[in-house]
Amino acid sequence: MDLNSDLGEGFGIWTLSDDDALLELVTSANVACGFHAGDPTTMRRVCTRALALGVRVGAQVSYRDLAGFGRRRIDVDPQTLTDELRYQIGALSAFAPISYIKPHGALYNTAATDPAHASAVVAAASVAGVGDASVGSAATLGLPVLCQPGSVLARLAADAGLRVVGEGFVDRGYLPDGRLVPRGTDGAILTDIAAVAERAVRMARDGEVVAVDGSVLHLPFESLCVHGDTPGAVAMATAVRAALIAAGLPPTPFA
Template identity: 60%
Template sequence: MPSLSIDLNADLGEGFGRWRLGDDEALLDIVTSANVACGFHAGDPSTMRRVCAAATAKGVAIGAQVGYRDLAGFGRRRIEYEPDELRDDILYQIGALSAFGKVAYVKPHGALYNVAAVDEVQAGAVVAAVSAFDAALPVLCQPGSTLSRLAIDAGLTVVGEGFADRGYRPDGTLMPRSQPGAVLHEAGAVVAQAVRMAVEKVVATGDGQEVPSPVASICVHGDTPGAVELAARVRAGLREAGLTVRPFAYPQS
């Protein structure tokens, strides 16, 4: 009987110019998929090239992390778009990253991730962009979300994602970062949440409820303090639970 597997992803390449956020090189030794910023919320051509080259060398899958045109706000502020404009912005970002490496999947970033989880207009723009670029590209997003539903309806592959270091609300969405408990910092709690999502496919909410979480990929944020050590502990915890940690985009025997 084949062993259970899980992907471990992180947001990388989120610097700009001389400014760098997180330790991309160290995280690439731990994660199996890299969500690479495509220049709108963070990232620049040289950073994109550097991260893609390193990911390819280490056998890490490259994903286009697409976001709002919002460098100043790091893509964490909701922006209202005309659907066609948002579609084109996302398509542009995927195309830009593809110049530096083979894009294996697409994942929205920050506010776009949260808005597309519940808003049909913005979710539809993401789906339209992916479909226009390459309908074979999987969409990495929250299971059961509006984006997940619309992507499936459009014939796209959806990969469910869980967050090891984020708090959840009773409806299964992420707690806003402005609320207490939105970001988990204690390593033991982060590892336990990741393992439970990967093995039992459930996650505990901030008020103690349990909601389904059918995920195939676990995200650890690369911009939190101690991110490298935390990611290493999550990977170790997943392996100790009997899971094979590998990219979902490149299944291996």
């Protein structure tokens, strides 16, 4: 089971998460590309450290929304959005081989249900080169897409021949339809470290997660995310990693 985190989300002298500590724990790093957070120096620093530790680097692309941290949906033309996503991937590729793409924030949630914006993500991923030769050939596969299982984005990416990696969030609440509980709503953010670690094992081993209404969702998870800005993120990622190892599911980059 892959373990990922959103990293490089500082800007200038402002920092959000303990990137160095989290890079010691995860197997994939979703690095901000400058549109919701991140700057060239931050991207270089995170990528350099990730490569030294054998952590895969993914481009965490976003709407152009630095002021809103990419958590506001923007009604942008799909072609313009495709161009902006390609631009972000290109910026990050100056510092490391890019192994996959993951939308951030509002784009992640919008692409889960909106075919137009999901298609923009697919188009950007399809023309990008693959930095890790073990993932595939840039000429035939493009970049793998890390996204919500069963979403519109997952379907369109698969239809385009892209590798789809189903992502689960150990620190976020789920609605009965498989979408995330909106931030700012009760149950959206989970902070009980012991409960999150137990939940992570169930997600990895059984492909199950309990929604806020008590129903059990069955989803094909291949990567689990601990958000870098979740309170106690380092302690949480440490506990999740330890729990997965104890369960015989040591964190490993997705194939």
